[in-house]
Amino acid sequence: MHFLDPILRPKSIAVVGASRQPNTIGWQILDNLLRQGFHGPVYPVNPKAAAIHSIPAYPSVKEIPGPVDLAVIVVPKEHVSAVADDCIEAGVQGIVVISAGFREVGGEGIAREQELVDKLRKAGVRMVGPNCLGIINNDPAIAMNATFAPAYPPFGPVGFVSQSGAMGASILDYAESLGIGISMFVSSGNKADVSGNDLLDYWEHDDNTQMVLMYLESFGNPAKFVEAGRRITRRKPVCVVKSGRTGAGARAAASHTGALAGTELATDALIAQAGAIRAHSVNHLFDLAMAFGNQPLPAGNNVAIVTNAGGPGIIAADACESAGLSVVPLSPETEAKLRARLPEEASVKNPVDLIASATPENYEFALNCVFEDPKIDAAIAAFVPPLGIQTKDVAAAIVRVNERHPAKPLLAVLMGRQGLPAGLAELHESRIPAYIFPESAARALAAMWRFRQHIDRPEGRHVSFDVDDAAVTRIIDATLASGQTKLSEPDALRALEAYGIPTVPWVFVPSAGASSLAARAAAAAGDLGLPVVVKVVSPEVVHKTEVGGVALNLKSKAEVERAVRDMVKRVEAAVADGADPAHREPAKGRTASVIDGVLIQEMAKGGTETIVGLTRLPRVGALIMFGLGGIYVEVMRDVVLRLAPLVDTDAEEMIREVKMFPLLAGARGDVPRDLAALADTVLRISQLAERHPRIVELDINPLLALPSGVRAVDGRIALAR
Numbered sequence: 040m041h042f043l044d045p046i047l048r049p050k051s052i053a054v055v056g057a058s059r060q061p062n063t064i065g066w067q068i069l070d071n072l073l074r075q076g077f078h079g080p081v082y083p084v085n086p087k088a089a090a091i092h093s094i095p096a097y098p099s100v101k102e103i104p105g106p107v108d109l110a111v112i113v114v115p116k117e118h119v120s121a122v123a124d125d126c127i128e129a130g131v132q133g134i135v136v137i138s139a140g141f142r143e144v145g146g147e148g149i150a151r152e153q154e155l156v157d158k159l160r161k162a163g164v165r166m167v168g169p170n171c172l173g174i175i176n177n178d179p180a181i182a183m184n185a186t187f188a189p190a191y192p193p194f195g196p197v198g199f200v201s202q203s204g205a206m207g208a209s210i211l212d213y214a215e216s217l218g219i220g221i222s223m224f225v226s227s228g229n230k231a232d233v234s235g236n237d238l239l240d241y242w243e244h245d246d247n248t249q250m251v252l253m254y255l256e257s258f259g260n261p262a263k264f265v266e267a268g269r270r271i272t273r274r275k276p277v278c279v280v281k282s283g284r285t286g287a288g289a290r291a292a293a294s295h296t297g298a299l300a301g302t303e304l305a306t307d308a309l310i311a312q313a314g315a316i317r318a319h320s321v322n323h324l325f326d327l328a329m330a331f332g333n334q335p336l337p338a339g340n341n342v343a344i345v346t347n348a349g350g351p352g353i354i355a356a357d358a359c360e361s362a363g364l365s366v367v368p369l370s371p372e373t374e375a376k377l378r379a380r381l382p383e384e385a386s387v388k389n390p391v392d393l394i395a396s397a398t399p400e401n402y403e404f405a406l407n408c409v410f411e412d413p414k415i416d417a418a419i420a421a422f423v424p425p426l427g428i429q430t431k432d433v434a435a436a437i438v439r440v441n442e443r444h445p446a447k448p449l450l451a452v453l454m455g456r457q458g459l460p461a462g463l464a465e466l467h468e469s470r471i472p473a474y475i476f477p478e479s480a481a482r483a484l485a486a487m488w489r490f491r492q493h494i495d496r497p498e499g500r501h502v503s504f505d506v507d508d509a510a511v512t513r514i515i516d517a518t519l520a521s522g523q524t525k526l527s528e529p530d531a532l533r534a535l536e537a538y539g540i541p542t543v544p545w546v547f548v549p550s551a552g553a554s555s556l557a558a559r560a561a562a563a564a565g566d567l568g569l570p571v572v573v574k575v576v577s578p579e580v581v582h583k584t585e586v587g588g589v590a591l592n593l594k595s596k597a598e599v600e601r602a603v604r605d606m607v608k609r610v611e612a613a614v615a616d617g618a619d620p621a622h623r624e625p626a627k628g629r630t631a632s633v634i635d636g637v638l639i640q641e642m643a644k645g646g647t648e649t650i651v652g653l654t655r656l657p658r659v660g661a662l663i664m665f666g667l668g669g670i671y672v673e674v675m676r677d678v679v680l681r682l683a684p685l686v687d688t689d690a691e692e693m694i695r696e697v698k699m700f701p702l703l704a705g706a707r708g709d710v711p712r713d714l715a716a717l718a719d720t721v722l723r724i725s726q727l728a729e730r731h732p733r734i735v736e737l738d739i740n741p742l743l744a745l746p747s748g749v750r751a752v753d754g755r756i757a758l759a760r
């Protein structure tokens with residue numbers, strides 16, 4: 040038995056706070072339970088009434104003669120705790136707290152919620168809410184509507200969890216009119232105990248539920264969301280509307296990863312990593328639900344479009360192509376079949392244009408023809424009502440085609456002329472996803488195709504690398520012991536090397552020494568091999584280039600010597616001025632000692648600059664970033680984030696998802712970069728994040744992607760104090 044069974048499949052229900060007063064919440068819940076015909080006994084509890092809705096009422100849960108699985112609590116907030124005590128005493132298994140006035144109001148509401156949670160945890164009683172709309176299980180064998188929403192969505196394949204009660208109520212309302220059948224609905228409210236993640240787990244094994252819709256305002260436990268999402272989306276699609284930001288807030292960060300982590304990118308990351316589909320509006324969520332909830336997934340991405348006007352055909356074709364679908368030519372046989380029966384003016388090439396005189400019979404014939412073409416995986420039927428043709432008849436024709444070809448998805452677009460087109464309702468009732476705009480249909484079909492690819496891909500695997508963790512621990516300990524929270528550049532490079540991430544060959548030349556720094560640097564450069572790069576090493580400098588602390592492509596020892604001398608002067612002046620914008624509090628008065636030394640690095644040639652980073656957010660975890668370096672990260676924010684720990688497919692996806700991926704894959708005849716080595720580096724950073732929680736920020740910027748292998752050029756690592 041699952042811990043949610045007593046809540047979602049109860050055998051008996053008590054409504055505590057049931058009311059005789061119509062149009063109160065305590066009245067509506069009881070009314071809904073009875074109206075829906077809940078299969079077991081319902082016990083109203085109200086000390087002031089002998090009977091409610093003609094059913095005997097009880098003064099307390101403890102007085103109910105039979106066992107109670109679920110108590111729905113609708114009493115004022117001050118009484119919830121006492122009612123919970125009664126429930127525990129009476130052996131109630133689960134509760135739904137509708138009452139508001141808890142965490143959401145702040146102040147003492149927070150304490151009130153905590154007290155309730157603690158009490159229930161101790162007793163092993165699980166809770167949905169508080170501050171919620173209630174729950175529904177539409178399974179005919181249960182028939183439970185324990186909400187106070189005046190909506191009765193039909194039974195169907197969609198599990199729906201909403202963090203907002205009001206959004207939940209209106210979505211349930213629309214669901215019915217769009218033909219979206221609901222298996223279960225849970226208004227999760229404050230999620231003080233049962234969360235959306237628990238429901239993902241539960242619905243994974245519920246045969247009635249074939250897809251999940253989530254309306255979220257926050258991620259309570261992002262890591263668990265990713266984990267639970269990953270499992271259920273192996274078989275069932277999960278579509279998420281997430282409003283608001285991640286809530287974690289980016290720390291004021293010196294790293295690019297940190298600056299980007301608090302943005303929408305992080306939400307995108309969590310949803311993508313869970314294998315879920317992000318809907319950008321409630322409207323979009325419905326578009327997806329109609330398609331996923333009613334039609335099979337396409338076997339491929341070849342789409343046929345059948346229309347009665349050129350414009351919608353072209354718009355639909357463009358929308359399909361840009362969403363990753365393919366409007367392929369039909370086979371010659373299909374074209375010939377169409378040619379033989381359609382009017383001369385019709386275009387029999389995909390998109391098939393039946394022209395304005397198209398009859399319902401023309402639609403039925405043409406759609407059957409394209410579905411009989413083995414190349415075609417899915418079809419979109421678009422219809423603009425001309426004079427004299429009944430949209431409803433075309434809708435009926437579309438329904439007949441769908442019945443004949445149930446294995447291939449069929450989506451309809453009915454464009455209106457005066458308000459909503461007629462026929463839409465008929466299609467929805469017949470479980471044909473029907474849209475008003477071609478783009479919506481294309482977008483929904485493309486999401487189905489992506490999900491098909493997602494479930495066909497092998498599951499990601501955790502990879503673990505044999506690395507020198509002890510060396511990293513030593514570096515971290517030594518850095519913290521010296522009072523610093525930022526690793527020196529040589530130490531950062533050493534830490535990367537300990538993790539098997541190759542660096543461009545380098546040596547560190549310290550300031551302190553017998554001869555001049557410049558002379559020793561020149562000698563070291565000679566040993567390393569010219570040309571070289573010289574970089575300042577100083578705890579005062581974060582972005583070296585911005586203070587003139589990087590000199591590239593030095594070809595002789597003399598050049599190195601001069602570069603070091605100039606650099607020391609420049610950097611000292613800049614630090615004294617506080618000119619490094621990343622470092623707002625320069626150590627005034629410190630001059631000569633601000634520079635620890637210089638790093639001499641081999642001048643690397645011919646790599647593509649990428650960036651790999653990590654940032655640790657409170658309550659979220661470590662986000663790993665991959666992107667293209669230079670202007671792509673700074674200006675275009677062309678980066679992809681994922682939550683650690685990553686699996687191998689996460690790393691591959693991250694690399695493929697950056698917009699400038701063609702630059703890595705070998706655009707315009709260029710040699711492709713070593714994508715496997717990039718993925719390997721990303722996974723090693725994920726392992727570093729997992730095993731060394733004291734690291735809170737890390738940027739490798741740039742990590743050079745070469746045709747063979749990668750090289751870290753610049754490493755920045757910050758620690759928690």
Ligand code: ADP
Pocket residue numbers: 543572574581582583584585589591640641642643644648740741752753
């Ligand atoms: P910072 O980011 O602190 O300004 P970097 O070490 O990243 O300093 O250097 C700045 C830029 O100089 C790099 O993004 C890269 O384009 C270039 N660069 C740095 N080191 C090398 C090197 N060894 N070989 C080639 N180019 C380099």
Ligand code: MG
Pocket residue numbers: 740741753
């Ligand atoms: Mg850099």
